[in-house]
Amino acid sequence: MNIENTKAQMRKGILEYCILSILGNREAYPSDILSELKESKLLVVEGTLYPLLTRLKNAGLLTYRWEESTSGPPRKYYKLTTVGENFLNELTNSWKELNKAVLTITKKATK
Amino acid sequence: MNKTVTVNISGFVFYIEENAYAVLATYLNRIKAIFQSDEGGDEILNDVEARIAELFHEKLADKKEVITIKDVEQVIQVMGKPEDYTDEPSFENAHHSSGASSNNYTNEKRKIYRDPDDKVLGGVCSGLGHYFDIDPIILRIASILLVVFAGFGIPLYIILWIVIPKAMTTSEKLRMHGEKINVENIKKKVTDFSNSASMTNTNRRVRSVIDRLLELLGTVFGALGRIILKLIGVFFGVLAIGLLIGLVAALLSPDSELNINDNSFSLAEIREMIFHGNANFFLSIIGVTLLILTPIIGLIYGAIRILSGNRYAAKGLGTSLIILFIIGIFTASTGIIRTVHGYHEDGMSEEIMSSGSETENLHVMLLPDDEFHSNLNLDGQHTPYWEVMKLTENQFINGQGVSFEIGDSKSDDFKIKIIKESQGGKSLEAINFAENISFYSELRGDTLRLSPYIRIPREDGYRSQRVEIVVYVPEGKRVTLDKNTSRIQLNNVKKGKSYIFEDGYKLHYDENYVPNSIEMESDSLKNYKL
Numbered sequence: 001m002n003i004e005n006t007k008a009q010m011r012k013g014i015l016e017y018c019i020l021s022i023l024g025n026r027e028a029y030p031s032d033i034l035s036e037l038k039e040s041k042l043l044v045v046e047g048t049l050y051p052l053l054t055r056l057k058n059a060g061l062l063t064y065r066w067e068e069s070t071s072g073p074p075r076k077y078y079k080l081t082t083v084g085e086n087f088l089n090e091l092t093n094s095w096k097e098l099n100k101a102v103l104t105i106t107k108k109a110t111k
Numbered sequence: 112m113n114k115t116v117t118v119n120i121s122g123f124v125f126y127i128e129e130n131a132y133a134v135l136a137t138y139l140n141r142i143k144a145i146f147q148s149d150e151g152g153d154e155i156l157n158d159v160e161a162r163i164a165e166l167f168h169e170k171l172a173d174k175k176e177v178i179t180i181k182d183v184e185q186v187i188q189v190m191g192k193p194e195d196y197t198d199e200p201s202f203e204n205a206h207h208s209s210g211a212s213s214n215n216y217t218n219e220k221r222k223i224y225r226d227p228d229d230k231v232l233g234g235v236c237s238g239l240g241h242y243f244d245i246d247p248i249i250l251r252i253a254s255i256l257l258v259v260f261a262g263f264g265i266p267l268y269i270i271l272w273i274v275i276p277k278a279m280t281t282s283e284k285l286r287m288h289g290e291k292i293n294v295e296n297i298k299k300k301v302t303d304f305s306n307s308a309s310m311t312n313t314n315r316r317v318r319s320v321i322d323r324l325l326e327l328l329g330t331v332f333g334a335l336g337r338i339i340l341k342l343i344g345v346f347f348g349v350l351a352i353g354l355l356i357g358l359v360a361a362l363l364s365p366d367s368e369l370n371i372n373d374n375s376f377s378l379a380e381i382r383e384m385i386f387h388g389n390a391n392f393f394l395s396i397i398g399v400t401l402l403i404l405t406p407i408i409g410l411i412y413g414a415i416r417i418l419s420g421n422r423y424a425a426k427g428l429g430t431s432l433i434i435l436f437i438i439g440i441f442t443a444s445t446g447i448i449r450t451v452h453g454y455h456e457d458g459m460s461e462e463i464m465s466s467g468s469e470t471e472n473l474h475v476m477l478l479p480d481d482e483f484h485s486n487l488n489l490d491g492q493h494t495p496y497w498e499v500m501k502l503t504e505n506q507f508i509n510g511q512g513v514s515f516e517i518g519d520s521k522s523d524d525f526k527i528k529i530i531k532e533s534q535g536g537k538s539l540e541a542i543n544f545a546e547n548i549s550f551y552s553e554l555r556g557d558t559l560r561l562s563p564y565i566r567i568p569r570e571d572g573y574r575s576q577r578v579e580i581v582v583y584v585p586e587g588k589r590v591t592l593d594k595n596t597s598r599i600q601l602n603n604v605k606k607g608k609s610y611i612f613e614d615g616y617k618l619h620y621d622e623n624y625v626p627n628s629i630e631m632e633s634d635s636l637k638n639y640k641l
Contacts, residue, residue, distance in 0.1 A: 030162065045191020047142070050158040054151045071172075072165035073121040076158070 011042055017095055018042055019052060020080065020088040023062065029075040053078060061087050115177050121157070121164040125171075131180040134187075135163075141193040159190065166190075224278035224287040232329045233272040241287050251325065344417030351410035358403060380502055384573040391450045398443025405436040454534040454575060458541025464554045466525040473525045473582065475515070476593035477563045478551065483510050505569045512565040512577045513550070517590060520583035525590075527552075527559060528581040534574045544571050550578045561596075 015037075022033050030049055037043035053076075056062045061084035064076040080088065113128040118135075127135065142159060146152035163186055170182045223242045225234035236254060240247035258265055278284045386392035409432050416424055466473060483499055499510030520526050531548045535541030544567075551562035559582070567576050584590050 030158070031165070045195045046162065046189055047159065047191035047193075047196040050162070051146065051149070051155045051196055054155045054158065058151050069165075072168040073123060073161040075161075 012048075014095070015042060015048070016052060016056065017088075017091045019049070019056070020061065020084060020091065023078055023080050024085070024088050027077050027079040029067070029077045031075075033078075056084070060084070113179075120167070121161040123164045123168070125164075125167050125178050126176055127178040127183075128180060131178055131183045134180060135183045138183075138187055138193065142196060145193055145196060155196075163190070221288070222283075222286045223275050224283050225272070225275050226284075226287060227277055227279075228284070230329075232268070232325070232332065234277065235268060235271045235275060238275055238278070238287060239271075255325075340417055344414045347410045347417065348414035351407050351414060354403070354407045354410075358407070383569075384502070384507065386446075386450050387453050387572050391446050391453075394442050394446030395450065396446075398439050398441070398446055401435055401439025402443055405432045405439060408432060453536045456535050456538045456541045457532070458535055458538060458543070458545045459530055459532040460542065460545045461531075462529045464527040464529070464552075466527070466554060466557070468522075468524045470525055470557050470588070472557060472589045472591055473584070474558045474591045474593065475582065475596055476558065476560055477596055478560050480510070480563045482508050482564055499564070502569065507567040507569055507571075507573060508564050509567065509573075509576070510564040512548075513561065513563065514577065514579050515561075515596065516579060516581045518581050518583045520585040523585045525585065525588070526583040527554060528583070530579040530581065531576070532579065533576040541574070544574050544576060547571055548576050548578060552580070 018037065018040075019033060022028060022036055030046075030053065033053075034043065034046050034049055037049070043049065053062065057064065057078070060081060062078050063081050064078045066074045067077050069075045113130070115126045115128055116132050118125050118127050118132060139156070139160070143152070143156055146155050149155070166186045166189065167178055167182065170178065170185075221242055224238050226237040226241060226247075227234050229237040229247065236250040237247040239245070240250050254268060257267065276283075278287045382389070382392045386395065409429070412425070412428055412432070482501060501508040501510075529550065529552055531545045531550065533541050533544035533548065535544050547568050549566045553560045561580060565576060565578050567573070582590055
């Protein structure tokens with residue numbers, strides 16, 4: 001078993017949740033999201049983000065608007081739709097449950 | 112020296128070295144290959160290109176003019192290898208959809224929910240279908256058959272509708288399908304949901320005319336249901352307002368007379384006479400008020416909720432009302448039990464008079480009634496209490512407290528026993544109350560005169576005080592009842608024949624008769640020979 005692979009899977013699982021959470025607070029364009037994700041070391045490469053955003057958008061969770069940029073092509077500013085907000089709430093709940101479950105189990109295991 | 116080419120990335124022109132261009136082109140082609148099957152693959156590619164253009168822009172900011180292979184490699188490092196682009200775990204990269212779904216169907220116990228996304232009426236059939244893995248259409252047809260050929264189809268459906276919860280959240284929907292609850296599945300579910308218009312098109316084609324008909328019926332029933340619900344709401348409202356008006360009218364005048372009559376009692380008087388103490392009275396009143404008010408408030412609240420379409424749902428109000436109602440039950444029952452307790456002991460006092468043995472015929476009559484209408488036509492049971500009860504400054508006068516009984520005398524004289532009885536909280540108290548009863552009786556010659564009512568000290572209150580007169584008649588002698596005695600209660604008419612009073616008032620008893628027979632002397636008089 002490849003440890004990097006396992007780690008990557010762990011990260012990927014919660015990546016969507018984190019993206020939605022970032023967008024839950026504000027509108028953002030990919031680079032903003034990227035910098036936040038990179039800061040917390042959740043994302044190693046940027047490429048992962050684009051397919052994710054597109055998928056979330058196609059799923060109706062996100063919507064975007066174009067904004068002109070002074071340094072390059074126009075940017076897509078993403079924000080949550082109502083469906084996205086509900087989805088985020090749902091994820092938040094299951095994340096809390098998961099987190100609690102994992103904590104309980106790991107605490108027990110390390111005792 | 113390197114050859115440069117110009118490229119257009121996201122509408123921006125860059126000069127790029129030829130070998131760098133080759134690397135970049137390969138990179139983008141590989142990404143394209145990964146996403147070409149995906150819906151929105153082009154869009155992903157455009158986004159990536161836009162980001163690359165942005166990154167190149169940054170590289171060229173410091174007076175550089177050409178993108179080199181080093182720049183491209185750096186950008187690729189930032190963006191990640193093409194394999195990293197896909198968000199599926201790498202070991203099931205290739206066939207993510209089929210691999211994921213087979214994997215996701217295991218281990219999760221299915222639960223029954225009603226499916227709101229695939230419903231005709233309440234989603235009962237589709238929910239059951241998910242649970243048993245049966246096409247809901249089969250269940251729907253079965254339901255229709257049940258409705259048509261067996262009467263219980265409709266109630267069964269409604270019961271199931273009520274009993275089975277609706278799958279509200281995505282995790283419930285997953286559980287309904289027996290799928291694992293994880294981020295992947297939730298996402299899939301939500302994606303499915305948003306794409307449901309396109310995704311279920313095969314499904315929709317399968318949906319037959321019957322299904323559409325049912326859908327129409329569902330709409331009609333839904334509308335009917337809403338109308339009925341609104342009507343219930345209106346009914347609740349009207350009922351509540353009616354009850355409230357009645358209650359307010361009763362409460363605004365606590366001393367209002369309960370009966371429109373000279374001798375009727377006010378609430379305050381009833382409180383004094385019956386409840387024996389303010390504590391019991393107020394406990395009872397508060398309890399009863401709660402018992403009346405909380406359902407009214409509940410009705411109003413229900414009406415508001417129904418009529419507003421649940422917009423004004425006050426959290427916890429229902430629970431508080433129920434709690435108040437229960438408090439009402441306790442308070443009222445405490446008050447009432449304590450009041451009733453004041454009656455639970457019996458007490459009596461007796462007094463015996465005797466006629467001379469020369470008396471052959473004892474005449475019993477009532478003294479003139481100077482408290483109530485003197486010629487009340489009373490039969491004890493059917494006279495309104497306020498006709499024969501009266502409260503004066505320090506006395507309570509009860510015209511129904513006297514009863515009369517006939518018994519056998521062992522000796523040759525008439526014996527007259529006056530028994531005063533009362534209830535009380537304690538034995539001694541009850542006896543005391545009994546002794547406090549004032550009742551006038553006199554035996555003069557052959558005539559026994561009795562007062563038609565009893566007087567009770569007002570401070571004793573009403574404790575079911577009563578007086579019983581028993582006349583023991585020697586064998587072979589007679590007792591004659593005056594016409595006016597018809598207003599007091601005759602107690603031992605239980606066994607015998609016919610009792611005919613002067614005015615033709617007649618009581619008939621069929622049962623076997625007891626030792627000393629009661630027989631009529633003449634048809635005009637009301638004489639009883641014992």
